[in-house]
Amino acid sequence: xxxxxxxxxxxxxxxxxxxxxxxxxxxxxxxxxxxxxxxxxxxxxxxxxxxxxxxxxxxxxxxxxxxxxxxxxxxxxxxxxxxxxxxxxxxxxxxxxxxxxxxxxxxxxxxxxxxxxxxxxxxxxxxxxxxxxxxxxxxxxxxxxxxxxxxxxxxxxxxxxxxxxxxxxxxxxxxxxxxxxxxxxxxxxxxx
Numbered sequence: 001x002x003x004x005x006x007x008x009x010x011x012x013x014x015x016x017x018x019x020x021x022x023x024x025x026x027x028x029x030x031x032x033x034x035x036x037x038x039x040x041x042x043x044x045x046x047x048x049x050x051x052x053x054x055x056x057x058x059x060x061x062x063x064x065x066x067x068x069x070x071x072x073x074x075x076x077x078x079x080x081x082x083x084x085x086x087x088x089x090x091x092x093x094x095x096x097x098x099x100x101x102x103x104x105x106x107x108x109x110x111x112x113x114x115x116x117x118x119x120x121x122x123x124x125x126x127x128x129x130x131x132x133x134x135x136x137x138x139x140x141x142x143x144x145x146x147x148x149x150x151x152x153x154x155x156x157x158x159x160x161x162x163x164x165x166x167x168x169x170x171x172x173x174x175x176x177x178x179x180x181x182x183x184x185x186x187x188x189x190x191x192x
Contacts, residue, residue, distance in 0.1 A: 002029050006038035013040070021046045021181055023170055024088075024146075027138075028123045034132035044135045046181050049167050051146040052155070054122035066118035070110045076102055079109035086113050088146070088167040095171045129155045137184040141165030141172065160184075 009018060020042045022030035027047030032038070034045040051058075073079040081091035083101035103112045129136060138152040139160040144167045152159035162169040162176045170177045 002032040002038060005029055006033055006040065009033075010040045018042045019044050019046075019185055022048070024049045024051065024167065025117065025120060028128070031123070031125075031128040031132065031136065034128070034134060034136055036133045037131075042134055044137070044185055045132065046137045046139070046184060048139045048162075048169055048177065049141065049144055049147060050123065050125075050138065050152070052123065052125050052151050053147070059122075062118045062120055066115050068115050070113075070115060072105065072108045072110050074108050076104075076109045079111055083111035083113065086111055087171075089171060093171065098171070125155050135184075137180075139169070139177075139180055141167060141169040144169075 018040055020030040020033060022028070022045070027050040030042075030045045030047050031050070033040075033042060071082060073082065079102040080098060084091050084093040084098055087093075087098070087101065089095075089098070101112050102109055136156060137158070137160070138156040139162060140147045140149055140152055141162045142149070142164060144165070146167050149159055149161040160180050162173050162180070165172045165176070
């Protein structure tokens with residue numbers, strides 16, 4: 001996944017500086033890319049909600065999810081509720097960011113997520129952090145049920161916590177995520 005993502009990023013960047021802001025699995029992929037072993041070296045990496053502690057139960061749950069067939073729904077609203085659940089949000093979550101998460105198919109609507117994305121392995125955080133060749137900034141929501149600030153601070157003593165946010169801080173508190181990103185990335189200044 002990191003290789004495919006890297007080639008797309010490098011192609012789109014056209015030689016411009018690259019700064020990565022990833023969430024959950026995207027945060028883990030950003031950390032993999034932080035090694036500089038994928039054809040480019042980002043200026044910095046910012047990762048929100050990386051699950052760093054995995055139990056056997058967690059792994060079994062993800063294994064079950066990845067072999068499920070995608071459910072087909074009669075309405076886009078039902079598919080959107082399923083997409084929100086897959087993303088770790090309440091089924092009635094209201095965000096424009098969710099709208100791209102469903103697709104129309106012959107028999108109705110379904111969540112667009114490929115359930116194979118649940119075929120994950122726990123990240124080797126010590127190695128990922130050690131191999132990063134640029135600044136890495138970690139964060140999570142204070143109500144994130146998948147990772148705690150104490151777990152992240154084992155790897156980034158300055159890890160940030162978004163007050164009141166769960167696993168999807170970029171949906172639940174987008175201004176706070178942007179402010180944190182702006183404060184931790186020294187390449188520009190953005191005033192909100």
